[in-house]
Amino acid sequence: MERKPFVDAEGKPIKVQITSPNGTVKTVDGKGYTVFDLPNKTPFVSNSPYYLFSIPLKEIENNPNL
Numbered sequence: 184m185e186r187k188p189f190v191d192a193e194g195k196p197i198k199v200q201i202t203s204p205n206g207t208v209k210t211v212d213g214k215g216y217t218v219f220d221l222p223n224k225t226p227f228v229s230n231s232p233y234y235l236f237s238i239p240l241k242e243i244e245n246n247p248n249l
Contacts, residue, residue, distance in 0.1 A: 188212065188214060198211070
């Protein structure tokens with residue numbers, strides 16, 4: 184799967200901050216994935232077996248390098 188540019192409504196790259204393993208923080212153009220269907224080739228629907236969920240707060244607190 185190809186990583187796509189993460190852009191705003193005007194098509195400009197959205198900047199994100201990343202933290203390297205040595206703790207250095209830098210700002211880069213965001214990249215992401217565009218998914219139009221699921222692995223079983225069905226569209227996103229309610230009660231799909233493929234749920235999207237956020238990372239739990241506890242995990243974010245315990246793992247700042249996410």
